[in-house]
Amino acid sequence: MTRPLLITMGDAAGIGPEIIAKAFRDQPHEMAGCVVVGDVATLRRASQLTAAPLALPVALLDSLADASALPPRCIGVLQKCELPAHIPYGVVSGLAGKAAAECIVWAARAVLRGEAAGMVTAPIHKEALAAAGPMFDRYPGHTELLQAEAVAFMGRPMADVPVRMMLANDELRTVLVSIHLSLRDAIAAVTFEQLLQTLRITHRALSASLGRAPRMAVAGLNPHAGEGGLFGSEEQTIIAPAIAAARAEGLDASGPFAPDTVFMRARHAPGKPREFDVVIAMYHDQGLIPVKYLGVEQGVNVTLGLNLLRTSPDHGTAFDIAGTGRADASSLLAAVRMARQLAGQKAG
Structure with missing residues (x-):
């Protein structure tokens, strides 16, 4: 890449800064070009x-252009927030939440302006973000904040720029209808319009990364996908009609499938190729539990639907181990690798 990747530090009271430092220490070649x-x-x-x-040395940069002169294992930092000298580890702080949000906003705007290839976000704490003050407390997390920045940059209504969250590792991908x-x-957000929109967003995003139309499996909302209406009617009245509409548009969508088995069918494992490229999950925990069970250390969160590239580790701030030196940087490194891959495909 000719443009840098931006790494936002996350919540200063959590493990974000630690895993960034470990990534630069342990994999300097992978972190080359990251600011x-x-x-x-x-x-x-x-x-x-x-x-x-x-x-490792930490260098204060005046601009993104200065990063090209840094030696390996030197962490280049653009100072884009203000914090007291010592934010306590493992404590929810509005100051830390505000600083994390300010870094996200600056990085997002730089990517939108084309000054950086993409951004990788270290974890933030949602309570800290809520305590950050009126500029940021209305955003539940990264995805919603990034969506707001994208629509402001484009000058379009929020409804015109829908976003979805994809969680992925080497074995499984899942996209969420709601976040x-x-x-x-x-459950109330499982509507015909929301599901069809999710299928369209997923089709566009994965077609670009796979080089072909993705095979999308749609999970049911109810146990056994409703069992023909015995355990709920949403599969018959909402989910199946949305799948039919997607197929009429030429999308490769199937289902609804029983939620307790569809993820196994979409998992790629040695000797067992996946039947589907991605599972469309109806809500947050339905989709995230299977991916995280396979290994948080390799999971990556990808925001779909925006005109900016953003990935992140598939874990939180881990306040319970912050400051102990025990945090694992594997998921951050996986997010950097995926951002590089997606940035290369976008450039191509």
Whole structure:
């Protein structure tokens, strides 16, 4: 890539800065061309935490152009937020939430302007984001904040730029019809329009990455996909009609399938090629539990539907181990690799 990848530092009280420092320490070639958007003091503390045997240097950059002159294993940071010298590890803080959000906004705008190839976001804490103040407390998470930045950049209504979350690893991909809603609200969000829109977004995104139309399996909402209406009618009245409409548009969509077995059919394992390229899940936990069970350390979150490239690790801030030096950078590195792959395909 000729343009850098931006890595937002995430919540300073969590493991985000630590896994960034470990990624630069352990895989300098993979992290070449990556620039951290964050707080220099926080990254220096993380570098000291991961020192083996010496802490990596952390350089304050004046601009993205300065990153090209950095040597390997040097962490280049664009200072785009302000924090006290010592944010306590493992404690929800509105200051940390605000700083994390400011970094996300700056990085998103840089990607939208074409100054960076994409962004990889370290984990944020949703309570901290909610405590960040009126500029950010209306956003449940990364996805909604990035959607708001994209529509503002394009000057279009929010309804014209729908987004979806895809969780993926080497074995399984799943896309969610709804994201951060209560279960009651998520069930209500399973509508003909929402599902058809999800199928269209998934088809466009995966067609670009796979080089062909994806085989999309649609999970049911109810046990046994409703069992012919015995356990619920949504499969008959909403889900099946949306699948039929997608197929009429030429999309390769099948289902609805029983939620407790469809993920096994879409899993790619040695000696068992997948039947489907992706599962469309009706709500957050239905889709995320199977992917995370296969290994959080390799999972990647990809935002679909936006005119900016964003990936992230498939885990949270891990406040329980923040500051201990025990965090695993594998998922962050997987997110960087996927961002590079997607950026290359977009350029091609």
